[in-house]
Amino acid sequence: MRLYNSLTKRTETFEPKREGIIDIYVCGPTVYNYIHIGNARPVVFFDVVRRFFEHMGYTVNFVSNFTDVDDKIVTKALEDETDEMTIANRFIEAFYRDVERLGSTTKYLAPRVTEHMSAIIDYIDRLVRSGYAYERNGNVYFRVSEIPDYGMLSGRRVEELMEGARVSVEAEKENPLDFTLWKRVEEGVTYPSPWGEGRPGWHTECVAMIEEIFGGHIDIHGGGTGLMFPHHENEIAQHRAVHGHPIANYWMHNGLLNIDQQKMSKSEGRVILVKDLDYDYMGFRLFTLNTHYRAPIDYSDETLTNHVNDWQKIKRTYAQTFYRLDLAEKLDRNGSFDSRLNRIYHNFIEAMEQDFNTPNAITELHNLTKYANQKLREKDTFPQMRAAVELFDTFFRVLGLDPRVRRLTQNDRALYHAWTEARQHKEYERADAIREKLQERGII
RNA sequence: GGUCCCGUAGCCAAGUGGCUAAGGCAAUGGACUGCAACUCCGUGAUCACCGGUUCGAAUCCGGUCGGGACCUCCA
Known part of the structure; x- marks a missing residue:
C-alpha cells in the first residue's frame, strides 16, 4: 500500500503501528448547519479508505468528531431562540441522514466536544503548566515560539506568517501567531475552568480526543486541505508539546470541491447542500470518486450528469445480470472466474493500493460492466455472469455503491x-x- | 506583499522520463430487434504556448499566457 503523506510531501509505503490494525481520525463537522457537497467529499472519501482497508483484512478503528461547541453554534442558537444543545442535536441528526444518502456508513465512533470537556481542559492545563501556553485575562494562548518547526505541515515558515499583513493583532498575545486554547466569553454556553468561565478554542478538541480515545498516537489523520493551516498545524504543535512526538504517522488531505471554478461561498450564494442535491446520490458518489482525492474537483451540472449516467449504466448492467441469473435459478451457483475477470480484480486492487487511485479503480468497474454486458449477449455464460455479479458486489462494497437490486418476486x-x-x-x-x-x- | 497549485479530445479524467497517451460521458457510423430501449463493434488528442536538458518529455528545468487557492473561520 502506497500513501501520499502530506507531512513529508511524498508517497510512502504504508505500515500500521500494530499488525493488522489501523487507527484513523478524521476531523468532523461543526454542527451549526446542513452540510454542503464540499463537506461531502471527505465523508465519501474516508469512508472508502476505511472500506478498502477492511477489504484488505485490516481492523479499522475509525473516529470522526462532532464540534458541538463553537461561536457559530452560539450564534445560530441565538437566532433560533433556542439552546446550543438543540442546534447541535438537530444538525447531527441531519448530518447522519446526509451521510446515509451519500452511501457512507454511519457506524463509527463520533465523539462530541461536550462529552470530552474535562479532557480538553486538562489538556490545556498541562500545556499551561509546562510553559507551552499562558493565560491572559481569562484567555489562554499557545506559545508558538516554543515549537521550532511550526509550519512544517503546511509548508510555511514563521517569518512568512509574520509578514502576512492579515495576521490578527491581539494586544494581549505575546506573539501574533499564538492561537487561542481557551476563550473567556460573555455570550452563550460556558464551562468552568481553572481560568474562569469560557469555551475551548477549536484546535485542542481533536488532540485531546485522540489522546483520550487512542492513547495519543494514531496511524492516519485525515481531513480537507482547508484544515491544514492552521488547524492541523496547531494540532501537531500541541501534541508535540505534550508528547514530544508526532500525533499521526500519516496525514491525508482531500482536495476541495469548487463550483464553476470557484470556491463555495455562502456569501456569494455559491453553495449546494447535500440534502438539496437533485440527482442520484450514487451518481454523485461516483462523481467525487472519479477524481483523485488530492486533486480539486470542479462541480458543474454537466459533469455531475455525466457520472449520473455512468452510474445508471453500471447499475442497469448489474441488475440485468442479476435478474437473468435469478430467472434461470442460477443465482446460488458458484461463479467461474476467467483470466479477464481476474485481471480486472487485480487491476482494481492495484489502483486502490496506489494512494487510493479511485479513478483507475472505477475504470475497472467499467471494464467489468463491459464484460457483463458481453456475457449477457453470449450463450451459455451463467458461470461467468455469476462471477461478474460477485465481482460487482466486491467493488460496490469497497466503493460504497449500492444498486439496490433484490431478488425477483x-x-x-x-x-x-x-x-x-x-x-x-x-x-x-x-x-x-x-x-x-x-x-x-x-x-x- | 508573501506562499502554493493547476492547464491532457465538446465535457470529466488517468498517466509524472521510454511500447500505438487508459477509462467514462456526449456525438456519430454499423450490428442486434417485430418496433424501440438497452447492449455490442467502430470512429476522436501536434498533452496551453515558447525555449532548454536528454538517445528519448505530456512527464524534468526556465519563461509566457490563462485559471484558482492559501496567508482570517473554512472539508
Whole structure:
C-alpha cells in the first residue's frame, strides 16, 4: 500500500503501528448547519479508505468528531431562540441522514466536544503548566515560539506568517501567531475552568480526543486541505508539546470541491447542500470518486450528469445480470472466474493500493460492466455472469455503491414469463404493455 | 506583499522520463430487434504556448499566457 503523506510531501509505503490494525481520525463537522457537497467529499472519501482497508483484512478503528461547541453554534442558537444543545442535536441528526444518502456508513465512533470537556481542559492545563501556553485575562494562548518547526505541515515558515499583513493583532498575545486554547466569553454556553468561565478554542478538541480515545498516537489523520493551516498545524504543535512526538504517522488531505471554478461561498450564494442535491446520490458518489482525492474537483451540472449516467449504466448492467441469473435459478451457483475477470480484480486492487487511485479503480468497474454486458449477449455464460455479479458486489462494497437490486418476486417472474409468451405469439401490443412494466422495475 | 497549485479530445479524467497517451460521458457510423430501449463493434488528442536538458518529455528545468487557492473561520 502506497500513501501520499502530506507531512513529508511524498508517497510512502504504508505500515500500521500494530499488525493488522489501523487507527484513523478524521476531523468532523461543526454542527451549526446542513452540510454542503464540499463537506461531502471527505465523508465519501474516508469512508472508502476505511472500506478498502477492511477489504484488505485490516481492523479499522475509525473516529470522526462532532464540534458541538463553537461561536457559530452560539450564534445560530441565538437566532433560533433556542439552546446550543438543540442546534447541535438537530444538525447531527441531519448530518447522519446526509451521510446515509451519500452511501457512507454511519457506524463509527463520533465523539462530541461536550462529552470530552474535562479532557480538553486538562489538556490545556498541562500545556499551561509546562510553559507551552499562558493565560491572559481569562484567555489562554499557545506559545508558538516554543515549537521550532511550526509550519512544517503546511509548508510555511514563521517569518512568512509574520509578514502576512492579515495576521490578527491581539494586544494581549505575546506573539501574533499564538492561537487561542481557551476563550473567556460573555455570550452563550460556558464551562468552568481553572481560568474562569469560557469555551475551548477549536484546535485542542481533536488532540485531546485522540489522546483520550487512542492513547495519543494514531496511524492516519485525515481531513480537507482547508484544515491544514492552521488547524492541523496547531494540532501537531500541541501534541508535540505534550508528547514530544508526532500525533499521526500519516496525514491525508482531500482536495476541495469548487463550483464553476470557484470556491463555495455562502456569501456569494455559491453553495449546494447535500440534502438539496437533485440527482442520484450514487451518481454523485461516483462523481467525487472519479477524481483523485488530492486533486480539486470542479462541480458543474454537466459533469455531475455525466457520472449520473455512468452510474445508471453500471447499475442497469448489474441488475440485468442479476435478474437473468435469478430467472434461470442460477443465482446460488458458484461463479467461474476467467483470466479477464481476474485481471480486472487485480487491476482494481492495484489502483486502490496506489494512494487510493479511485479513478483507475472505477475504470475497472467499467471494464467489468463491459464484460457483463458481453456475457449477457453470449450463450451459455451463467458461470461467468455469476462471477461478474460477485465481482460487482466486491467493488460496490469497497466503493460504497449500492444498486439496490433484490431478488425477483413471484409476481416479477410471472410478468416476465407473460412477456416472453406474448412475444412468442406475436401479440405485440400486449407484450409492449408488459415490457413497460418490466422496464419500470429495471428487470429488462 | 508573501506562499502554493493547476492547464491532457465538446465535457470529466488517468498517466509524472521510454511500447500505438487508459477509462467514462456526449456525438456519430454499423450490428442486434417485430418496433424501440438497452447492449455490442467502430470512429476522436501536434498533452496551453515558447525555449532548454536528454538517445528519448505530456512527464524534468526556465519563461509566457490563462485559471484558482492559501496567508482570517473554512472539508
